[in-house]
Amino acid sequence: DAKTTQPPSMDCAEGRAANLPCNHSTISGNEYVYWYRQIHSQGPQYIIHGLKNNETNEMASLIITEDRKSSTLILPHATLRDTAVYYCIVRVLPMDSNYQLIWGAGTKLIIKP
Amino acid sequence: EPEVTQTPSHQVTQMGQEVILRCVPISNHLYFYWYRQILGQKVEFLVSFYNNEISEKSEIFDDQFSVERPDGSNFTLKIRSTKLEDSAMYFCASSALAVSSYEQYFGPGTRLTVT
Numbered sequence: 372d373a374k375t376t377q378p379p380s381m382d383c384a385e386g387r388a389a390n391l392p393c394n395h396s397t398i399s400g401n402e403y404v405y406w407y408r409q410i411h412s413q414g415p416q417y418i419i420h421g422l423k424n425n426e427t428n429e430m431a432s433l434i435i436t437e438d439r440k441s442s443t444l445i446l447p448h449a450t451l452r453d454t455a456v457y458y459c460i461v462r463v464l465p466m467d468s469n470y471q472l473i474w475g476a477g478t479k480l481i482i483k484p
Numbered sequence: 485e486p487e488v489t490q491t492p493s494h495q496v497t498q499m500g501q502e503v504i505l506r507c508v509p510i511s512n513h514l515y516f517y518w519y520r521q522i523l524g525q526k527v528e529f530l531v532s533f534y535n536n537e538i539s540e541k542s543e544i545f546d547d548q549f550s551v552e553r554p555d556g557s558n559f560t561l562k563i564r565s566t567k568l569e570d571s572a573m574y575f576c577a578s579s580a581l582a583v584s585s586y587e588q589y590f591g592p593g594t595r596l597t598v599t
Contacts, residue, residue, distance in 0.1 A: 405587075414488070414575050414590030415527065458527075471517070471529035471540055472588060 374398065375459045380479040389446040391478050393459030396440045401463055404435060406444045408455040409477070415458065418444065449482045456480070486510045488591035490576050496597045497566055505561045505594045507576030516559045517577040517588060518551065520544070527575070533559065566598045 376394040383389040395404060405420040419426055419433045421442075426433045432445040446453055456477040489508045497503050509516050518530040531541045533551050550562045559578075563570055573595050577588040 409527075412573065412593070414577075414592050417587040417589065420587070471532060471542070472519075472527075473529065474527040476526060 374402075374461050374473070375475055377457075377459055377475060377478045379476065380481070382481050382483055383446075383449050385451060385482050385484050386448055389449040389453065389480060389482070391444040391446075391457050391459075391480060392441065393444070394441045395459070395461050398439050398461050402461045403463070404433065404439075404442050405460045405462060405472070406431070406433065407458045407460065407472075408453075409458070410452075410455040418457075449480075451482050451484065454480060454482045488576055488578055488589050490574075490591035490594050492594060493592065494595045494597070496599065499568060499598055500565050503563050503566055503596065505563075505574050505576075505596070507559045507561070507591055508557050509559055509576065509578030510580075510589055511557070513578035513580050513589075515539075515579040515588075516551075516553070517579075518561045519575045519577065519590075520572040521575065521593075522569075522572045530561070530574075563596075566596075568598050571596055571598045 374395055374397055403420050403422050406418040407415040408418055409415045419428055419431050421433045421435055423435055423439055435442045456479050458474055458477040460472050488510055491506045495503055516533040519527050520530055521527045529542050531545045531551055532539050548564045552560050573593040575593045576591045579588045
């Protein structure tokens with residue numbers, strides 16, 4: 372089962388920052404937080420991942436609380452193309468083998484004009 | 485930018501027939517995966533493959549399923565005798581060998597319809 376909890380849906384106005392929360396209260400010390408998104412019926416797309424420090428890339432920022440029990444994905448200037456289901460996934464970073472991604476239901480983010 | 489490709493985009497087959505779904509992973513990636521997503525449901529892991537062998541598989545991946553890397557570029561999923569409940573989107577993914585990152589890159593999927 373997925374080890375994360377996300378709201379089922381959220382709305383955001385175009386041009387505003389979209390803040391997507393994720394709870395992972397049982398996360399262990401060697402587990403990373405990954406975010407993917409899936410635009411309608413397309414293959415999932417990697418967004419960002421982090422361990423305990425905040426991370427930023429060209430797509431988004433990831434804010435992880437100090438106790439690591441929750442995180443927030445921030446899309447700084449949401450566009451209509453950001454409408455998608457966003458998945459928060461925790462996983463161990465594999466060293467000698469690869470690990471499956473365990474998917475929850477995600478948050479359906481709708482960007483409104 | 486390199487990407488994972490999958491063919492066909494849509495496959496219709498009759499119950500009991502064999503199907504082969506094909507994937508071309510990103511060229512320097514070494515880990516390969518298959519996932520499926522039944523319409524309206526969660527993405528589900530099927531199998532991962534590394535160094536020409538299965539490294540992990542889920543309960544879904546029973547004896548009806550098999551994977552193969554027949555050459556240096558293709559990665560295939562075979563379903564021997566399809567059932568109605570195999571109807572789903574099938575996604576192939578690949579990831580690179582790197583200590584710091586194991587992001588999985590997904591293809592666009594093959595929609596399998598079993599009638």
